[in-house]
Amino acid sequence: MSELPKNSEIDTKIEELASELQEAIEKKDVGSVTRIVQKIPPGELPHILWHLGLEDQTRLMELIDSDEAAEILLELPESQAADVLEAMDSLRAAAILDQMPSNEQADLLGAVAPERSEEFLKQMLPGEAEDARRLLRYGPETAGGLMITEYLAYNESLAVDDVIRDLRQNAEKYRTYDVLYIYTIDSDGLLRGVLRVRDLLLSAPYQSLAALEINDPVSVHVDTPLRDLDHLFRKYRFFGLPVVDSSGRLVGMVRRQDVEEAMAERASRSFLKLLGIAGGEEIRSMALKERIKGRTVWLSINLVLDLIAASVIPLFENTIAQVLALVFFLPIISDMGGNTGNQSLGVTLRELAAGLITPRDAWRVIRAELPLALINGLVIGLLLGVVGWIWQGNIYLGVLAGGALTLNTIVATSLGAVLPLGLSRLGIDPALASSPILTTITDFSGFLLILGGAQLFLPWLLT
Secondary structure (H helix, E strand, O other): OOOOOOHHHHHHHHHHHHHHHHHHHHHOOHHHHHHHHHHOOOOOHHHHHHHOOHHHHHHHHHHOOHHHHHHHHHHOOHHHHHHHHHOOOHHHHHHHHOOOOHHHHHHHHHHOOHHHHHHHHHHOOHHHHHHHHHHHOOOOOEHHHHOEOOOOEEEOOOEHHHHHHHHHHOHHHHOOOOOOEEEEEOOOOEEEEEEEHHHHHOOOOOOEHHHHOEEOOOOEEOOOEHHHHHHHHHHOOOOEEEEEOOOOEEEEEEEHHHHHHHHHHHHHHHHHHHOOOOOOOOOOOOOHHHHHHHHHHHHHHHHHHHHHHHOOHHHHHHHHHHOOOHHHHHHHHHHHHHHHHHHHHHHHHHHHHOOOOOHHHHHHHHHHHHHHHHHHHHHHHHHHHHHHHHHHOOHHHHHHHHHHHHHHHHHHHHHHHHHHHHHHHOOOOHHHHHHHHHHHHHHHHHHHHHHHHHHHOHHHHOO
16 A cells, blocks of 8 residues: 655645746747646645746736636635736636636636736626626626526426437537526526426426426526525525525526535635735735735724823723832733634624524624623732742732622623624624724723723732
């Protein structure tokens, strides 16, 4: 039995392929470029392209076939793929877009600058451009924005033999479709039913689709939000669902895989926003200007909020001078308040994104969170109190530190639970704004609790 290659060997191989690819691109050796791309292990293409600059990535797209270029771009993060497209000649970019599924076309066209998007659309095949323009009208996280227009639909009055004949005549076109279902419509294009390909192939040639179809299939409206689509696919184990407009006309199909990818992208963006990436997306190949916008602005705002939180400390200079041990507890109480608050914040953001709660559920959320906040506060407060007592030999200092941490934990946990709901009601992105606001308030609260308490009980702390 052969041994698996070690990570170092794999990394060396990837670097060698990246170097070979860059050299072939510089020589404009189409044959070598194609051969190297085909040798790249599955899943490693984005890593290799990361080693190339934007100029080489663009030249690569221009050297290989349009369908291969489309496959490569679809493996890249959307922002990176959009940068590559924008750097290309519009005619070449349009040829590559023509090879992509309609929903992917719309996503990339929506990610590039509007003037470039219009240039690409003018150069694309008329049918592809029409589908892309239609999808661009819908929100990116709706059924209309996620659906594909590559599906099979036939009038329910047709016979099985008519459909099979059409499938054979257009086999080349349909080969790229994900076909598990065939939808049936009436003469006005209204959705009537759904038919499994298996049932079609095993039925008599003369039977009409109306006799085989499953009537009133589960469908979604073009404006159905991503959250509801996710719920539907969790409830039904379908490969895809038909999408209809306000009149009930069939306009597309939304696939399970596209909904799952959109949910994963939403979770990724929310995570980055919580970490302070304002745009919710960043990779290091992005322009420095965009990265500054995504990080530095947020850090500047956060600095101002931190200064506000720390402004309480100078008010207690005399108290701190007399009980220097307080300096030891300040960062602990601040950090633990942020940690416990962010735990609660994360759960609320998840429930909010999943549609389990709305801003109207604020009181119910607090009631569910308070028992846990109290238990956590008492446990970690007791631990810190014992540390303070043993360290300084003063039980009052231990009680003060433990009590301040307990109360701040309750404040932080409760605030973390409801803050995203309040921001959501105000129309502010809770994933981006919740964390800095939470940190500011809990820091201010923690500093005030321990320093204010120390000033009140100063005589006991000095014994």
